[in-house]
Every structure is written in structure tokens, then in C-alpha cells.
Amino acid sequence: MIIAERKPFEELKGFVADKKKVLVVGCRGCVTVCNAGGTKEVGILASELRLDAGKDGRELTVDEHTLERQCDPEYIEELVEMVGKNYDAILSMACSVGPQFISTRYPDQTVYPSLNTLFMGGALQHGIWAERCQGCGNCVIHNFGGMCPVARCAKSLQNGPCGGSANGVCEISKEVDCIWHLIATKMMETGKVETDFAPVQPIKDWSTSRDGGPRKVVREDLVK
Amino acid sequence: MSDFEPKIIAFCCQYCAYSAADMAGSMRLQYPTNVEIVLIPCTGRFDMLFALKAFEGGADGVYVAGCLEGTCHFLDGNIRAKKRVNYLRNELKNMGVEEERLRMYNLSASQGPRFMEIAYEFTDLIKQLGPSPFKKKDAA
Ligand code: SF4
Numbered sequence: 001m002i003i004a005e006r007k008p009f010e011e012l013k014g015f016v017a018d019k020k021k022v023l024v025v026g027c028r029g030c031v032t033v034c035n036a037g038g039t040k041e042v043g044i045l046a047s048e049l050r051l052d053a054g055k056d057g058r059e060l061t062v063d064e065h066t067l068e069r070q071c072d073p074e075y076i077e078e079l080v081e082m083v084g085k086n087y088d089a090i091l092s093m094a095c096s097v098g099p100q101f102i103s104t105r106y107p108d109q110t111v112y113p114s115l116n117t118l119f120m121g122g123a124l125q126h127g128i129w130a131e132r133c134q135g136c137g138n139c140v141i142h143n144f145g146g147m148c149p150v151a152r153c154a155k156s157l158q159n160g161p162c163g164g165s166a167n168g169v170c171e172i173s174k175e176v177d178c179i180w181h182l183i184a185t186k187m188m189e190t191g192k193v194e195t196d197f198a199p200v201q202p203i204k205d206w207s208t209s210r211d212g213g214p215r216k217v218v219r220e221d222l223v224k
Numbered sequence: 225m226s227d228f229e230p231k232i233i234a235f236c237c238q239y240c241a242y243s244a245a246d247m248a249g250s251m252r253l254q255y256p257t258n259v260e261i262v263l264i265p266c267t268g269r270f271d272m273l274f275a276l277k278a279f280e281g282g283a284d285g286v287y288v289a290g291c292l293e294g295t296c297h298f299l300d301g302n303i304r305a306k307k308r309v310n311y312l313r314n315e316l317k318n319m320g321v322e323e324e325r326l327r328m329y330n331l332s333a334s335q336g337p338r339f340m341e342i343a344y345e346f347t348d349l350i351k352q353l354g355p356s357p358f359k360k361k362d363a364a
């Protein structure tokens with residue numbers, strides 16, 4: 001899923017500093033699962049904004065609403081009625097796809113992203129999420145013991161490890177595993193050094209990744 | 225601010241703090257009427273929104289009272305509550321409000337007198353801090 005985290009309160013407070021009436025919109029997709037922008041987080045942010053405005057003696061109405069998803073026009077359409085209530089700003093708590101969809105659909109609205117969208121990953125345990133994929137557009141993890149060197153190696157090396165790998169840790173930080181250490185260890189443990197580790201991986205074609213510009217998928221069988 | 229009588233909301237776990245309050249009652253111990261108790265089945269049920277809504281509703285201080293660490297009826301409800309309280313205390317700080325307005329206490333069901341002590345201690349603390357800065361300023 002997409003992992004995101006809420007922006008610092010100070011920044012969000014700045015968004016509404018000169019506003020009288022705002023709408024906070026959550027998303028029931030990934031950001032609900034990673035506890036960043038679901039109904040509960042919408043409630044917390046809305047409450048904090050109200051309290052803060054009261055503290056500073058500002059009038060501020062904060063309404064709350066959570067959509068099924070914000071990355072789908074069908075749900076964005078649900079906001080029609082609410083948008084008609086003349087909000088000074090809409091704070092989207094979806095990943096940053098959401099605020100873009102909202103501002104495209106409602107061009108006269110002022111829309112702010114309330115989260116910082118971080119990466120594609122998963123939960124290592126409740127409350128801890130880690131990056132696993134960078135959407136390179138041509139998945140090759142089967143060559144690396146099921147681990148992604150694109151997303152998990154600081155240099156996205158296809159033929160690692162580099163000289164910075166020490167005691168299983170990447171040179172960028174003691175907190176970061178060297179994924180190439182894990183790949184090599186797994187190859188040794190599973191007896192695949194000769195077949196899978198020794199061969200030199202070809203140069204990766206990055207044109208399917210961001211290097212090829214913004215991407216789009218068209219499924220003719222689904223398009224009406 | 226001597227005539228300031230704070231409004232305090234205490235979220236009390238039914239297995240400890242709430243029973244301790246009962247005991248304080250049967251022992252005829254007086255505790256400040258400023259404290260309004262909200263019964264929760266375990267402090268693990270404590271939700272950050274409970275405290276935020278209490279502040280929105282005009283509370284000057286909020287505390288969560290759960291079992292002594294290691295004795296939660298549901299194993300770790302009080303530990304989880306403590307983390308939420310700490311998270312929210314940090315949010316209060318980010319909002320420029322004294323984090324002391326939100327606190328976590330731990331006590332057992334048999335500590336009626338301790339329940340009373342906590343109620344006094346927190347009420348005094350909030351009296352010192354003064355009214356909640358969250359209260360809407362009347363056009364001054
Ligand atoms: S190889 Fe590419 S698609 Fe596969 S996990 Fe890594 S970044 Fe994602």
C-alpha cells in the first residue's frame with residue numbers, strides 16, 4: 001500500500017490561518033490502514049484545528065468527511081454537495097493523489113495536501129512501515145531472492161553489494177539493512193549462489209520507470 | 225485566579241480507577257467536585273478523540289487512570305493508553321498548550337485514598353495552569 005504520514009501541525013495550521021470554514025476529507029484506502037488519513041485521523045485533525053482556532057480567538061468551522069477512495073473520480077463526485085457549501089479550503093488526508101483528483105474535479109476550490117506521501121511498502125508490525133517497491137515498471141525481484149534492490153538499496157544496484165556494505169548494514173546509516181547483504185546471505189543459505197547470485201545482471205532499462213516520464217496504464221478491455 | 229474552578233474529565237478504567245473511586249466513596253473520602261468521571265472498560269479503550277472532544281467541550285484538564293503497569297485486565301491496555309496519551313501530549317505541545325493538561329495515572333482498585341489524592345493533585349495542577357487556552361476567547 002501507499003504509506004504516508006500527517007504533516008506537522010504547524011504546517012497544517014498555516015494552511016487554515018486565514019480561513020473561516022474548511023472541510024477535512026479522509027480516504028478509506030491505504031491511508032486508513034497506515035493510520036494517517038482515515039476517519040479517525042480526520043476526526044483528530046479537525047478537532048485539533050478547531051481547538052487551535054479557539055485558542056487563537058479565530059472563528060473556524062471545520063467539517064469532516066471520509067470518502068471510500070480519493071483516487072477514483074466516482075468517489076470524488078460524492079463531494080459535489082459539500083463543495084457547494086462554500087468552503088474556504090479543502091484539506092485532503094489521502095495520499096497526494098487525492099488532493100490532485102479533488103482540485104482537478106473542483107477547480108475553483110483551494111485544496112491542500114495534509115499528508116506527506118512517502119512510499120510503497122508494508123507493515124513490519126503495527127505502527128512500523130517499510131519501503132518495498134519503487135514502481136520501476138519492470139519487476140525483477142525473482143532475480144534477487146524476492147527482495148527489491150531498486151527500492152531497498154540506497155543506490156538501486158543491480159549487481160551489489162557495493163563497498164559500503166559492512167556487517168549487514170548500509171553505509172548510509174546504521175539503521176538501514178544492506179539489502180545486498182540480505183540477498184547474498186539468502187543465496188548462500190538456499191544454495192543458489194552459482195545459479196542466481198554469480199551471473200551479472202544486465203543493465204536495467206529505466207525507461208519503464210520514472211525516467212520515461214509520467215506513466216499511464218490503459219486497459220482497452222475496461223475502458224468504455 | 226483563586227476563584228477559578230477547573231472542569232476536569234477523568235477517563236477511568238472499570239477494573240481499577242473506577243473501583244477505587246467507588247471505594248473512596250464508601251470510605252467517605254471527599255475528592256474535588258471538579259473531576260467528572262467517565263467510565264471506560266479498560267484504558268486500552270481510550271481514544272485520543274475522547275480527550276480532544278473533552279477539550280472541545282470546555283475541559284481544562286483531562287486524565288486517564290488505569291491499572292498499575294503489569295496488572296491490566298487485558299494485558300497491555302494501560303501501556304497502549306500511555307502511548308496515546310504521550311502522543312497527544314506532544315500534539316498539545318505542538319499547539320502551544322501545556323502538555324500537563326493531559327496526564328496518565330496508574331493505580332489499583334484497592335487504592336481509594338490514592339484516587340482521592342490524584343483528584344486533588346490534578347485539580348491543583350490545573351488550577352495553577354489556569355483555564356484551558358482552548359476555550360474560545362470572548363471578543364476581548
Ligand atoms: S523491481 Fe521494480 S517493480 Fe519490483 S519491487 Fe522493485 S521497484 Fe517494485
Ligand code: SF4
Binds near residue numbers: 152172179
Ligand atoms: S551498502 Fe548495500 S544497500 Fe547500501 S548502497 Fe551499498 S549495496 Fe546498497
